[in-house]
Amino acid sequence: MKYTFGIFCMALFLSSCGSNTTENSEETTAPLNQEEATNDVGIVTVYSHRHYDVDKKIFTDFEEKTGIKVMVKEDKASKLIELIAQKGDDADVLITVDVARLEQAREKGILQPIESEVITGRVPDKFRGSENHWIGLTKRYRVLAYSKERVDPEELTTYEDLTDEKWMGKIAVRSSDNTYNQSLMASIIANSNQDEATKWAKGVVSNFCRSPKGNDRDQVKEVAAGRADIAIINTYYLGKLLNSENQAEVDAGNAVGLVFPNYEDRGAHVNISGAGVCTNAPNKENAVKLIEYLLSDEVQAMYSAANYEYPVVEGVESSELLQSWGTFKEDDLPLEEIGKLNSTAIAVFAASGWE
């Protein structure tokens, strides 16, 4: 009895505490914002789908350099887009990890064209939306990781080679729900047509070593363990394996080589992680400043070193590991096309039976 009453008391006490703490936390943040706003430094609010540690570091550096406070909310892009669409009055910058979500955000009208010559000057045309609603921050290539032991890379030069019967039961890849696969499919469609793409997908499906599951690293491990010969992966996952604390993962990473496909014709499929400025951004100037900073040589190099992504800005040197993977040709297709073809890609996957 005493206990029960105790619980009740505790509840009331804590709930009052709870509301106090919320008030407190708002007191500590809200007046600070106003104060800083009057000091003409202000804040920038970022909604981000990039959950990497290096992003936190970059934002802290930005705060130190400019005095602009970075407010971050991390979640899946689809949810963030919905939140901005419903609320829409506090978000300054939206960051996503693939181009399709950026296109979705643009279609929803929550992004505005970026007017900064610094930005447009640093990012090549194909990595920007046609009206600069969004721009790329980093590049990711979807490539083929092959078993150094069992595969001669000469036999595997294009994405189209994956449908060859000799790879029957040899290909490991993740689910078609994955946006990187969807963007790869979009690039296949853009470079041929929907029928050809469906035929290609069916061919790849018939060569699967198992029904798609897991993440890109799991696919490399399948190859390393000899249960598959080829894995379709994003480059930075191999970087993560090679830098793992677990020696077995490093070994798995070393067991595969990379082919950046179609180097003799259109080039390897490239996707971006990118950013846009929100339509109702209350701190538009700061938003532009932040994105400019993200495109600086310094930050571009950080992305490359910490997260094994390729710099989107030409002339910035990528990390040693990335350089060791060699030079290659990249697909010149404007990424906007890929974003727009996202739904078609999903439909092709559904029709092809790619789980």
Add this chain to the structure above:
Amino acid sequence: MLHFTKRIKFSRKGWLLTLLFLLAVVLIPVFTILLRAFEPSGNSWNLITEFFLSRYIWNSLGLSLGVGSLCLIFGVLPAWLVSNFDFPGRKWLKLGLLFPLSIPTYIMAYTYTGIFDSTGTVQHYVAAWFGQATANAMYFDSMNPYFLTVLLAFCLYPYVYSACLISFSSGSSRQLEAASSLGSTAMSRFFRVGLPLAKPALFTGLFLVIMEVLNEYGAVQYFNIKTLTTGIFTAWENGDLNSAVRVALILLMIAMLFLLLSKWLKGKQKITTSTKTPILRRKLSGSKGILAMTFCFSLFLFSFFIPFIQLLAWSTIAYKGVVLDGFASMAGNTFLVSVVAAVIITMVAFLLLFAGNLLQSIGGRKLAALGLLGYSIPGAIIAVGIIIPFVFLDTTFGSDVLLGSVTGLVIAYLIRFLSVSYGPLKGAFERQGSRLDDASLSLQSRPVKTLFKVHLPILKPAFVMAVILVFVDVMKELPMTLILRPMNYDTLATEAYRYAQTNESAVQAAPFSILLILIGIIPILVLSKLIKR
């Protein structure tokens, strides 16, 4: 505060207003979002109906039934053993078997696949001891639907276990004694008395399990099993929220079917018991004792100890590679918010139960049941439903009190998890027979104090269990926390998720997961003292 409770009396009108207010809080967001199912959809809906819908439904059903059946075995049997028998380690196992509640399902999934994958612990040691050839031959592809079923059951059986534990150790002990004095052996007591009397509690627990499975996302997606919930997210990712909500509506209908089914299976029996003296536990001697211990310990081993130790081992290598700034404040956020939410939600569930019962004549019970809808809809979908009224209220009152505040977050938890605490409380009241009516009536005529003096002590075990269940659910919650949280606000769960998400493995998430699990164990250890027998 004593004066305060002495004076408050609830009139019938007061109860009606309370009920309607609670319903409004829950139903406005739910209907706000569900209405979008009737708005024009994008092209995802065609794809879903053409290719996926039946698969989504069958996978969802299969997974929930599979996990549900396993949870029956994992939940009922140990609860029976620890409440009726004495065997080595009983006291520890009784509590330890609740621990898996604090492991998020996706962490469980990532941990076990990490243990079994080709660079994992099992392969490493088998290769080291018996050679690579043996390791290759012994490779177990853990990423299959059957193993996922087992893993989800590891995380979720405590819902059934806790419900049965209360029933076996306090709800039906007199009847069990009566059965034994009538010559009934342990086995026949279990089937003829224990199990039938635990039925309402058991199905309440099982219903919670099935709701959790239906709404499971992280683990299911990693294993690439296409269920209704993964379908919701696929459509949404595709930019087609309206189609996603349509799938959610189908999910809701399936949840309702399960609700009706569990109601039907519970039957109409009225169980009235009151227990002062605990049941005498039988000493299980020799091989029987070892068998009981082995069963309970293996369950503890696989559902908690092994993943916990693996996470601990990963923590020792991962802590260098992760940012541990604000570790303490994250733990603080996690604990405080979970405690506050758990207590508030349990008390609101209590009010809802009373209000519904008191207003029985005008369909109060059915109205109260409407307040539980939130549990049958994925958190991410409800979150969108919550954003809209929050934005409306915030702009109307010109403040940011709701959206992006801890207060708003607690309200969101309330909408979603009311059902989790409502179930155990209702079960306990049902076992008390007419006492719910007495209690509700006394609230009308007598001060609230009577409630605490007379009625709450009987409900103590259920009340405590409800708080524990909501606490761990809130603590692990992600989809609503992520989107509705304040800016720059991290909890252990969000941080564990961030690392698990960026690497799609549990290794870097391990330090956060360990702390999360430990915090989840605190209420289990503390509160179980209150229901100790």
Add this chain to the structure above:
Amino acid sequence: MILDIRHISKSFGTVAALSAVGFSMSDGETIALLGESGSGKSTLLRIICGLEIPDSGEVFLDGIKYNDDQVFVRPEHRNIGLVFQDNALFPHLSVVKNIGFGIKGSNKKDAIQQMVQITRLEGLENRLPHELSGGQQQRVAIGRALATQPQLLLMDEPFSTLDHSLKNEIRSEVRRIIHASGKPCILVTHQIDDATALADRIAVLEKGKLVQIGSSEELYETPSSLYVARLFGTVNEIDGKLVRAEHIEVGTGEKIASLEMQYFETGNYVLQLNYKGKLLQALSQNPFTVGEQIPFTITKELLVGVK
């Protein structure tokens, strides 16, 4: 001798619930365990039927040892019927299924039918417990316990939950059933009238000790202690003598007391008298006036602790 209990002791933590309790009973006998709540009577009952294990002591039923330091016969192997205070009926089973729960063998149907008749539950066979009245539920509980043909019937506070108006009727009904069954019975109660109405002998427990056992007449006439004596009503102390209220005759005598108050109860006026500054209780057929000086005589002195 059907039941023989020797030196039973049991403590919960530091509280001694029973200390060295022993008695025996013969076949067909009904014994009431009488005592205040907390006197250990329910614990003793639970020990007899095996729901509790004593710290020490022995229990024999029909010459077979059920309990000692080494032996513990489980309740399901003791042939003892138990009626719980709250009846503990199986809520999910009908009346006949409750009664038939413990019956084994081929003539189960007949046995149930017979028990339904004895307990007069005809017509209620298929009801569930919550559809029965309190008295009916109790009869089911008794019928269920008797149906297994136990060697001994135990009843824990069988009337404590009943309304006063119903109690007499149900009490005689229970007596009838017990007599019809011919079983020896131990009844736990805290009310003397239950004990006298049903039991051949009464065993009085005080703070875990058996203080006296005997027929109600013996307990009334020669109580072993004041505690026992007071079970039957007020005991007055007059000039160094113990006197029951009913053994004070008012209206005549040399001793004079003044009336402080009076009230009417079951055929008598209960008088509260002041005698030499002490309060006495006496009974009278006729009322007096408050403040009146009333002469009285002691018709019988109560001797306590004398055998």
